[in-house]
Amino acid sequence: MRLLIQRVTSATVCIDDKPFSAIGKGLLVLLGITHSDNLQTIQRLTRKLTELRIFEDSQGKMNLSIKDVQGEILLVSQFTLYADCRRGRRPDFIQAANPQQAQELYLAFVEELRKTGIPVSTGVFAADMQINLTNDGPVTIMLDSDSL
Secondary structure, three states, X not given: OEEEEEEEEEEEEEXXXXXXXXXXXXXXXXXEOEOOOOHHHHHHHHHHHHHOOOEEOOOOOXXXXXXXXXXXXXXEEOHHHHOEOOOOOOOEOOXXXXXXXXXXXXXXXXXXXXXXXXXXXXXXXXXXXXXXXXXXXXXXXXXXXXXX
């Protein structure tokens, strides 16, 4: 599982040029799912994500978590995080989970995040979405379950 995390002051998902969901201060999380991911992967990454200290404290140091700042999360499925561009000019997505498995795990990730009490908004799985965001910092961090 791969999470591309962006600290934002706001983020919006639009579908067919219409706003679908939005958050204020918090995290835009793009979620890539691979074949070997499971509920244990989700639980591990949920804990890491919600406890990651990437918000600034009163001294300007990244010392606060999403919980500490009472922020929101916008979670969007993003299979292209598993793009392999090593050969040729067209990426392949062989390492991305098949759509059925990915959707099940995406929905499970949403539910696991909601159990933490943090407000969670989503995109629509497999939809053509436009995402608008104001990156705060900018702060962008990649988490890969294989590296944790």
